[in-house]
Amino acid sequence: MYIGIDIGGTNLVAGLTNGKGQIVDKVSRPVDKSWDPGAVCRQTAQLALQAAQVGGFRPEQIQAVGVGLPGLVDNKTGVAVQTPNMPFSNTPFRALFQEEWDIPVFLGNDANCAAIGEYWAGAAKGRDPAVVITLGTGIGGGLVAGGKLYTGAANSGMEVGHMCIHPNGALCNCGRRGCWEQYGSASALIRITREEMERSPKSALWECAEGDLFKVTGRTAFQAARGGDETARKVLSRYLQGLSLGLINIVNILQPEIICLGGGVSNAEDDLLLDPLRELVRSGCFDPSNPPRLERASLGNDAGVVGAAMLCHMF
Numbered sequence: 049m050y051i052g053i054d055i056g057g058t059n060l061v062a063g064l065t066n067g068k069g070q071i072v073d074k075v076s077r078p079v080d081k082s083w084d085p086g087a088v089c090r091q092t093a094q095l096a097l098q099a100a101q102v103g104g105f106r107p108e109q110i111q112a113v114g115v116g117l118p119g120l121v122d123n124k125t126g127v128a129v130q131t132p133n134m135p136f137s138n139t140p141f142r143a144l145f146q147e148e149w150d151i152p153v154f155l156g157n158d159a160n161c162a163a164i165g166e167y168w169a170g171a172a173k174g175r176d177p178a179v180v181i182t183l184g185t186g187i188g189g190g191l192v193a194g195g196k197l198y199t200g201a202a203n204s205g206m207e208v209g210h211m212c213i214h215p216n217g218a219l220c221n222c223g224r225r226g227c228w229e230q231y232g233s234a235s236a237l238i239r240i241t242r243e244e245m246e247r248s249p250k251s252a253l254w255e256c257a258e259g260d261l262f263k264v265t266g267r268t269a270f271q272a273a274r275g276g277d278e279t280a281r282k283v284l285s286r287y288l289q290g291l292s293l294g295l296i297n298i299v300n301i302l303q304p305e306i307i308c309l310g311g312g313v314s315n316a317e318d319d320l321l322l323d324p325l326r327e328l329v330r331s332g333c334f335d336p337s338n339p340p341r342l343e344r345a346s347l348g349n350d351a352g353v354v355g356a357a358m359l360c361h362m363f
Contacts (some may be wrong), residue, residue: 049105051096051113052357054158054349055088057133062095063353064103069169071350073103085128085139093148112152114359115141116161116352122203123155123363129203154359160197160206162345163190164355164362166308171346175306179298180345181208183311186221187229187294190355191302197362209233213293231290234266234313237283241269244283251279270316288325295325296332299340310345 049072054061061076075098083091096113100106119131126142128134142153156164163172163180172178177193187209191198199205209229210222217226230236241264245253252272257263269287272280295307314321322342330339347354 049100049103049110050357050360051099051110052161052353052355052359053092053096053113053115054161054352054356055092055115055117055134056158057118060092060095061349061353062092062099063350063357064099064105065354065357069165069354069358071353073099074353075099075102083135085135085137085141086144088134088136089139089141089144090148093145097149107149107151110151112154112360113145113149114154114156114161114356115145116156116158116356116359117141118158120204121155121157123199123359124203126153126155128155152360154356154363156197156356156359156362157188157190157199158352159188160190160199161353161355161359162188162310162347162351163192163308164197164358165347165351165353166310166345166355167192168358168361169347169354170351171308171343172306175304175341177302177304178306178308179302179304180308180310180351181295181298182345183232183234183291183309183313185233185235187233189298191304192362195362197359208294208298211294211297213290213297228290228294232287232294234311236290237266237269237287237313238264240286241280241283244279244286248279252277253280253283266313267316270320273320274317284320284324288321288328292325292328292332295329295342299329299332300334304340306341306343308343308345310348310351314344 063071064073120129128136128139128141166172167178182188189206189208210227212226214226218230220227256271269283
């Protein structure tokens with residue numbers, strides 16, 4: 049049995065899994081913003097022990113614990129280098145965890161863990177190489193090739209959200225301009241929707257957003273487009289063009305067998321998202337006769353937990 053833990057800015061979630069990546073039991077607890085790095089590590093270890101207990105297993109029956117964190121981690125040294133929304137800066141996460149529970153501990157970036165989860169037990173099962181792209185506030189990416197996780201020489205590979213697709217384009221939170229996540233993330237979709245709403249005061253987008261720009265979500269444009277609103281369809285055209293550019297680059301560079309899309313945006317209806325996106329990607333591929341599969345990720349929020357639990361198999 050293995051335990052996978054997903055560390056987020058709001059909650060810690062731990063899942064007890066079997067060797068097939070299936071979750072047997074899950075436990076969670078909210079994150080207290082007052083916790084220092086040591087407290088987070090202790091709380092994580094205690095939650096892992098709780099997951100084992102709830103599932104009816106003794107600590108010595110657990111083979112390993114995997115932890116997925118947002119940001120940059122180094123599994124070789126067991127260090128959480130830098131993570132947004134969490135108090136880690138070159139924190140010896142593994143050592144602090146093992147002070148509470150002496151067990152093999154593996155660390156991974158949360159997007160990488162999502163990729164492992166989909167590869168091990170989700171939409172990418174049986175496909176290799178497999179890429180998983182998560183569309184959220186930014187864009188996260190993970191690659192499994194030859195059954196192993198690719199992280200690069202500096203453990204920060206597949207930061208695909210920060211490939212430049214528009215030189216001198218929109219300013220990104222990383223300080224550079226034209227990054228893919230400024231055109232293909234859920235945040236980008238919301239920004240584009242608001243821009244088009246301001247240009248089209250009679251658009252049905254306003255009704256879907258209850259007349260308030262601040263109530264626009266990643267679903268707003270899809271809802272209005274389903275009703276036939278032309279401005280909403282323009283929003284989706286702009287968004288899909290931006291999203292497809294990054295996917296085309298990934299295809300032409302890596303030639304994965306499958307790309308899985310995760311995050312809330314990926315739940316949109318196929319005729320409004322995946323179908324037109326597949327055609328855009330196919331037409332942009334160097335070899336359009338043999339594009340990779342482009343599918344919706346299937347594990348949802350469990351992908352990170354499953355992937356973290358399976359980290360011990362991926363290095």
